[in-house]
Amino acid sequence: DTGVSQDPRHKITKRGQNVTFRCDPISEHNRLYWYRQTLGQGPEFLTYFQNEAQLEKSRLLSDRFSAERPKGSFSTLEIQRTEQGDSAMYLCASSRISGSFTGELFFGEGSRLTVL
Amino acid sequence: SQQGEEDPQALSIQEGENATMNCSYKTSINNLQWYRQNSGRGLVHLILIRSNEREKHSGRLRVTLDTSKKSSSLLITASRAADTASYFCATDGGNTGKLIFGQGTTLQVKP
Numbered sequence: 001d002t003g004v005s006q007d008p009r010h011k012i013t014k015r016g017q018n019v020t021f022r023c024d025p026i027s028e029h030n031r032l033y034w035y036r037q038t039l040g041q042g043p044e045f046l047t048y049f050q051n052e053a054q055l056e057k058s059r060l061l062s063d064r065f066s067a068e069r070p071k072g073s074f075s076t077l078e079i080q081r082t083e084q085g086d087s088a089m090y091l092c093a094s095s096r097i098s099g100s101f102t103g104e105l106f107f108g109e110g111s112r113l114t115v116l
Numbered sequence: 117s118q119q120g121e122e123d124p125q126a127l128s129i130q131e132g133e134n135a136t137m138n139c140s141y142k143t144s145i146n147n148l149q150w151y152r153q154n155s156g157r158g159l160v161h162l163i164l165i166r167s168n169e170r171e172k173h174s175g176r177l178r179v180t181l182d183t184s185k186k187s188s189s190l191l192i193t194a195s196r197a198a199d200t201a202s203y204f205c206a207t208d209g210g211n212t213g214k215l216i217f218g219q220g221t222t223l224q225v226k227p
Contacts, residue, residue: 004158031213042204042217043159056214091158095213104149105213107158 002026004108006092012114013082020078021111025094032075033105034067035091036060043091049075050097082115089113122205122218130226135192137221139205140185146211148181150190153202153220162190162203197227 005024013019025032031050035043046065047057051072061067064082069075079086089112093105123138141148147166151159165172165181165188172179178191192199202222206215 033213040219042206042219043215045214045216048212048214056212093159093213103213104161104164105159105215106161107151109158112156 004092004094004106006090006108006111008111009109010112010114012116014116015084016081018078018080019082019113020076021090021092021113023075023077023092023108025074025092026096026106029094029096029106030072031095031097032069033093033095034075034077035093037089037091037110038087046077079113082113084115087113087115122203122221124221125219126222126224128224128226129195131195131197133195133225135195135199135223135225137190137203137205137223139188139190139218141188141205141207141216141218142186143207143209145183145207145209147208148179148188149206149208149215150177150179150188151204151206151217153204155201159204192223195223195225197225199223200225 007022033048034046037043045058046061047067049069052069064080067077089110091110093107095105121140149164150162153159163174163179165179176193181188202220204217204220206217
């Protein structure tokens with residue numbers, strides 16, 4: 001099994017630009033999650049998918065953020081018109097439901113965004 | 117917003133000593149999980165304890181859960197320099213994998 005893969009690992013952009021992050025989960029994991037982590041803090045939930053359906057979005061996810069998982073496999077997280085406050089590590093995780101139990105999450109190495 | 121508090125925020129010990137980290141949370145949970153994060157890296161799952169369990173072991177790790185006090189503790193025995201990392205507790209209230217993380221404890225193990 002390969003782990004969760006995220007790309008790019010680092011992104012530096014200017015304020016106002018759009019950025020897109022990609023996440024490839026562990027194959028056959030039907031749930032995929034996006035979290036955001038700022039320096040010195042724990043990760044904060046952004047959104048999650050079950051297969052291709054986006055089941056929940058956090059209030060942290062403003063209109064400038066959009067996430068997709070078009071075929072229930074990889075996912076993208078796009079941030080439009082980036083702001084300096086968007087600078088953070090964006091973490092993707094996946095899990096597999098067993099019966100009704102979700103269990104542990106498997107995290108990728110993250111995509112670090114710096115907005116200048 | 118974070119679910120709860122972790123205590124201490126930072127911990128420095130000598131190799132071979134035990135490390136204990138505490139986590140408190142605010143709402144009812146389905147399960148509680150502990151993760152480790154090395155600097156600049158992703159999170160690695162350590163152990164999961166369900167709300168109807170009181171204690172769980174995995175290798176050098178021991179986790180306790182007290183739902184009446186809404187608290188959990190993680191004990192790492194016989195610590196090693198490689199245990200140096202940040203440790204986070206995370207609660208799952210709805211068995212969805214939507215985890216609410218604490219702010220973490222930074223552990224430094226000196227060789």
